[in-house]
Amino acid sequence: SQLHLPFDLKIIEVSKDMRIDLGQLTIDVVELSHSIPSYGYVVTFADKPGKFDVAKAKALGVPEGPLYAKLKRGETITLPDGRSIDGTLLIGEPQKGKRIVIGGDNDTPLLFEKFAPFDLMIHEATYTQYDFDHLPRKFQHTTAKALAQAAQQMGVSWLILNHISPRYDKDGRIVELVEEAKRHFDGKVDVAYDLWQIEI
Structure with missing residues (x-):
């Protein structure tokens, strides 16, 4: 054929x-x-990974952009004011x-x-x-x-x-x-x- x-x-x-x-x-x-x-x-x-809590990230003063991607992966980031934010705390249950x-x-x-x-x-x-x-x-x-x-x-x-x-x-x-x-x-x-x- x-x-x-x-x-x-x-x-x-x-x-x-x-x-x-x-x-x-x-x-x-x-x-x-x-x-x-x-x-x-x-x-x-x-x-599937849990949902990223955008409202919580905003309330913590995390600016939208590349830092969100790191937090979504569960990474810990450091803000310009020196505070550390643990991404795993912003992700819901899988x-x-x-x-x-x-x-x-x-x-x-x-x-x-x-x-x-x-x-x-x-x-x-x-x-x-x-x-x-x-x-x-x-x-x-x-x-x-x-x-x-x-x-x-x-x-x-x-x-x-x-x-x-x-x-x-x-x-x-x-x-x-x-x-x-x-x-x-x-x-x-x-x-x-x-x-x-x-x-x-």
């Missing part, structure tokens, strides 16, 4: 318990429970980095528990519990109920259901999955759809 990518492509083959450190975030690879190899990913963003989990084919959502809690969990909810219980042959997939119970136990804030069985596309049945999840989970519940973009 004549396709040329305008960027370098780097392929990283994953294995269970692998950790990929990308500086501002880490990705932990979790082997999942399925009939063929399947993996999930825990993405942990680095903590903001905890977000943690999300993305699960592939898997019948055991609690495999992610050692990384909990999560701000966001994106995971398969292939069936309602009723439909799963009445399948003639069981597959290694998660029900909305089992996922919601696991998410509740792991302290998830927002749960996004994906990998939905096509049987729920008809007659608006997808709402059955959402309702089942909401009966067992106190946080926000949504269903993923193609090309959806979310802000974390």
